[in-house]
Amino acid sequence: MQITVLAGGVGGARFVRGLLSHLRTRDDAEQTSVTVVGNTGDDITLVGLRVCPDLDTLLYTLGDGVDEGQGWGRAQESTRVAGELATLGVGPDWFTLGDLDLATHLARSRWLAQGLTLSEVTARLAQRWGLPDRGVRLLPATDTPIETHVVVDDGEGGERAIHFQEWWVRHGASLPARRFTVAGLGEAKAAPHVLDALRTADVVLFPPSNPVVSIGIILGVPGVREALRGTRAPVVGVSPLLGGRPVRGHADACLAPLGVEVSAAGVAGLYADFLDGWLVDDADAGLRYPAGAQVRSMDLLMRDTEGAARLAGAALDLGRELSPVGAGTRGPR
């Protein structure tokens, strides 16, 4: 079975880890492979180094190297370099690069400077974290450098654009966003294998990732949305909103500027043109959802890897139901 997952950062990574945990309990574990398409819209260049927060969170989480407490960054991390950089007045004071994490960025920047694509760089990092051995292929959505910017009030009646990370990390998404723009997205090219992974999948899963600044960015890469509309695989998503609120992150602050209802139904509407199945929390069972997607409700909270595995299993089950000829076999819908 080929499973393709579109993922953002922490929520996406934990969902995929749950998915892998779930798959290990299945008879067809050996025949199952997982392709994860990661968001690159929140990538940023800091102190001259290219940082890919979502890809790194996926690498560290799936490679058992993540800081479990915060959900991102390396376990047993230290900040000696960052401390000295602060003394030197280099780099923004609202983004601390851990020492071990910094090595990832140094390696990535070095390899990019040597001419490797982000896909190739990501494959090397995935190797270091043992992802291939776990049956996981991690792809950036695009090798084209893109950057999400947030347009906010400038306090003088006008507006200004700041980098997504500045809005998210420095301001905690508390500055009202007027809109999001993604530099480079219109001309971006889907990374190798991304469109194929969507077209040839047996099931496509959307974790409870941010629908605007994570999944939304991947969907904005030319060809991705069309591949999802055209794939024969059922597309099953998990709502990132429970009772109208995100479990973590700031999906609410991202949906509002789009004029989209901050609810599991509002998010489903963003995916309406390709969504086949939609898992929502029991609290949201009574909402009015767009036609076309099979909605199922359950306890959606991922308290731990076991909870994430339960969620991933339910999403796969729903996908199997929606697949006309059963899981593991592709056929016309």
Add this chain to the structure above:
Amino acid sequence: MQITVLAGGVGGARFVRGLLSHLRTRDDAEQTSVTVVGNTGDDITLVGLRVCPDLDTLLYTLGDGVDEGQGWGRAQESTRVAGELATLGVGPDWFTLGDLDLATHLARSRWLAQGLTLSEVTARLAQRWGLPDRGVRLLPATDTPIETHVVVDDGEGGERAIHFQEWWVRHGASLPARRFTVAGLGEAKAAPHVLDALRTADVVLFPPSNPVVSIGIILGVPGVREALRGTRAPVVGVSPLLGGRPVRGHADACLAPLGVEVSAAGVAGLYADFLDGWLVDDADAGLRYPAGAQVRSMDLLMRDTEGAARLAGAALDLGRELSPVGAGTRGPR
């Protein structure tokens, strides 16, 4: 009094620290300033970062941040980033960048990328280490990137060039050097203030730095040798060889390929066209020295900062003797 010092790495840095210690005991400490011209020939780009080993050793030593045991690098250093880089297979395995040290290279690389000259970068780093407050101005010999290469046997009857650091650090200078070449040196331009610091000094001091790959590189920067020949200041050097052997480093392995006698006299010969005073070890008092320089012997070993201060004081005293109108006043020679 204006003192200008040409310095390499550890030996040069310790000598200058001794000089500062000595100056603090003098009445004219307030009126004395020290300009240190540092060697940049052993600079290297590692993992995309510009590393200036000699300048950093000067910064850390004069700023009380050096690892006293090894004489270079930061005190209380750690190597977390380097460990992860090794896991990723990035960077040479014979050069370990410490975490705190790495921050220096990150900052330098960032500032260089922003268009600052190495002089400007070095001034910022000197500020962080409090050098201006100690009356020290640190200048790179040149802002032009230069790199010393060592031509060695290729084992097949031919020759190959390796970076100086590879020869020095990886091979411990044990590969016989055929010759040294310095990429970029012929077209290099002396950094701002370097030639003036030589021309207008009251005394110019040569610490016991490597005469070939440290001092020799600085002397190779166009204009430097001419400025030394033309300066009205007495030029006083300290032999890096005691009884024909370097106290540390590999000056012997550097002199041999030049066909220069491995002795305090051989080194003096390299400086013969401008040298006014030459401090040698008591063990070398009986050697035959080139004419033109006043030779004085003493116990030359810098066992600690006090020993370095004693040495620097002796060099200053010799300079004062050789200055026709006394220290602190410049006049025709």
